[in-house]
Amino acid sequence: MQSLGFAFAIEPVLRKLYRDRTEYQERLKCHMEYFNTQPYFATFILGAVMRQEEDRATGKDRGRDVSGLKTALMAPLGALGDSFFWGALKPFAAIVAVAAGMLGSWWAPLLYLVLFNLWHVSLRIGLLIWGYRSGGDAVSLLAIYNFTKMARLFKIISLTVLGSILGMMPFWRPEFRLEYPVSEVFIVVSCMALTFGLIGILRRGGSPIKLMLGLAIICLALAYAGVIR
Amino acid sequence: MPVFDLHMIAAIVVISIVGGLLGLDRTAVGQFMVSQPLVAGPCTGWMLGDATAGLIIGIVLEMIWLLDMPIGNFVPADATVVTVSACAIAILGKPGGDTLSVISFSLLLTTVMVPLTMQADAFIRKRNSKLMENLLSSNAENMAQAIARAHLSGISAFFLKSFVLCLVIIPAGIAAVLLFEHLPGTAHHALSLFIKLLPLIGAALIARKLSIKSFDLFLISGFVIAAVFGFLFHVPVLIVLLLTVIAGWLGARYSEQRS
Numbered sequence: 001m002q003s004l005g006f007a008f009a010i011e012p013v014l015r016k017l018y019r020d021r022t023e024y025q026e027r028l029k030c031h032m033e034y035f036n037t038q039p040y041f042a043t044f045i046l047g048a049v050m051r052q053e054e055d056r057a058t059g060k061d062r063g064r065d066v067s068g069l070k071t072a073l074m075a076p077l078g079a080l081g082d083s084f085f086w087g088a089l090k091p092f093a094a095i096v097a098v099a100a101g102m103l104g105s106w107w108a109p110l111l112y113l114v115l116f117n118l119w120h121v122s123l124r125i126g127l128l129i130w131g132y133r134s135g136g137d138a139v140s141l142l143a144i145y146n147f148t149k150m151a152r153l154f155k156i157i158s159l160t161v162l163g164s165i166l167g168m169m170p171f172w173r174p175e176f177r178l179e180y181p182v183s184e185v186f187i188v189v190s191c192m193a194l195t196f197g198l199i200g201i202l203r204r205g206g207s208p209i210k211l212m213l214g215l216a217i218i219c220l221a222l223a224y225a226g227v228i229r
Numbered sequence: 230m231p232v233f234d235l236h237m238i239a240a241i242v243v244i245s246i247v248g249g250l251l252g253l254d255r256t257a258v259g260q261f262m263v264s265q266p267l268v269a270g271p272c273t274g275w276m277l278g279d280a281t282a283g284l285i286i287g288i289v290l291e292m293i294w295l296l297d298m299p300i301g302n303f304v305p306a307d308a309t310v311v312t313v314s315a316c317a318i319a320i321l322g323k324p325g326g327d328t329l330s331v332i333s334f335s336l337l338l339t340t341v342m343v344p345l346t347m348q349a350d351a352f353i354r355k356r357n358s359k360l361m362e363n364l365l366s367s368n369a370e371n372m373a374q375a376i377a378r379a380h381l382s383g384i385s386a387f388f389l390k391s392f393v394l395c396l397v398i399i400p401a402g403i404a405a406v407l408l409f410e411h412l413p414g415t416a417h418h419a420l421s422l423f424i425k426l427l428p429l430i431g432a433a434l435i436a437r438k439l440s441i442k443s444f445d446l447f448l449i450s451g452f453v454i455a456a457v458f459g460f461l462f463h464v465p466v467l468i469v470l471l472l473t474v475i476a477g478w479l480g481a482r483y484s485e486q487r488s
Contacts (some may be wrong), residue, residue, distance in 0.1 A: 004360055102288060109271050112266060157478055160447045161451060162439075163455065192452055214421070
């Protein structure tokens with residue numbers, strides 16, 4: 001899936017390393033094979049492949065199995081990257097920014113971009129350099145950076161902030177605020193209970209689209225029954 | 230009442246181009262998160278003169294589609310097209326001040342379109358995955374140039390997909406808003422409540438994906454901390470937010486030590 005992107009990225013390196021046109025074409029074709037991993041972690045593999053191709057071209061190690069290295073790294077790094085970036089860092093940045101936005105801050109989108117990209121860009125560049133220097137030694141990378149532990153930390157903070165969003169309902173933007181002649185504590189506790197109810201429905205296989213349509217129907221029914229005005 | 234005059238058509242085309250460009254950030258170029266609803270919504274809203282409507286739509290859709298992740302071969306909902314279209318429908322369909330019910334209606338309309346965006350995304354991905362096969366079988370003389378061309382073709386296909394989807398969804402949505410305006414006030418009241426409850430669906434979706442427990446202790450502690458500091462001690466909300474981040478960090482350290 002990402003083989004085209006990988007070949008496009010490695011091509012300038014190969015052109016510089018292999019002066020012989022036949023060898024260059026052969027190496028380029030070698031990098032057009034199947035490749036699929038987490039896009040940010042791909043830079044680590046790219047750096048490692050650059051190093052191995054360099055060693056191969058300069059005659060330092062002609063027998064390097066570059067394809068084998070790519071195949072060995074892409075699946076584990078893909079799984080690790082997916083769980084760290086998509087499953088932990090992105091939710092963390094988004095939930096903190098959503099909380100700021102719900103509480104009326106106009107700079108919530110900027111906060112999202114800063115929180116995510118500080119990690120994303122520095123890791124993307126850092127992993128490229130690390131991959132090149134280590135020649136693809138992912139074990140040393142994981143020994144220093146425990147991505148699983150960091151992912152768990154981000155997930156826990158995200159859940160705590162999510163809980164605080166619900167706890168601060170009366171302070172939400174006016175567009176989202178529920179204003180009824182009952183105590184604010186009652187509204188907050190009811191909404192928390194409703195959220196747990198929705199989690200229960202989701203555990204039984206509900207989808208976002210079904211939930212949204214269901215909620216719209218319930219709201220219409222309540223309005224036509226005269227419960228809300 | 231808005232009509233499809235030259236000004237409106239120009240606005241739809243421009244916003245569709247913006248939708249196409251923002252959509253590139255999803256998978257094809259960069260992935261810096263500018264395609265995410267919380268960023269794409271206010272951007273589109275600002276371009277159309279109502280950043281607040283964009284922010285409201287962005288917040289809701291961010292919560293709902295946040296953990297619809299592109300893991301493995303799964304193609305998630307195209308939240309960018311949905312966000313850009315919802316903003317354009319709400320703002321262009323009700324010029325001169327958006328009401329909550331119109332924003333709600335636009336959200337509902339674009340949500341119905343989600344399966345279509347997923348199918349279009351899957352189609353483009355399938356088409357792009359064939360680019361390399363075609364390249365290998367072509368035996369091109371200048372392979373580097375052929376790769377660059379195929380790469381550009383893949384990016385263009387992603388742009389066109391988002392552009393065309395916006396170009397189809399936005400006018401259809403604006404026409405639907407014109408019809409919605411004729412509905413009785415009761416329907417408008419219902420949809421005004423609907424948008425206020427949508428963050429709860431978003432929160433449930435996030436909690437469901439982030440935690441395997443039905444009653445997550447961290448979720449409840451965040452709720453209690455915010456309620457206690459916000460209600461009892463009247464601490465400013467952003468400080469409460471900071472406190473919950475610190476509490477989450479401490480909680481993670483504690484649970485790590487225990488395990």
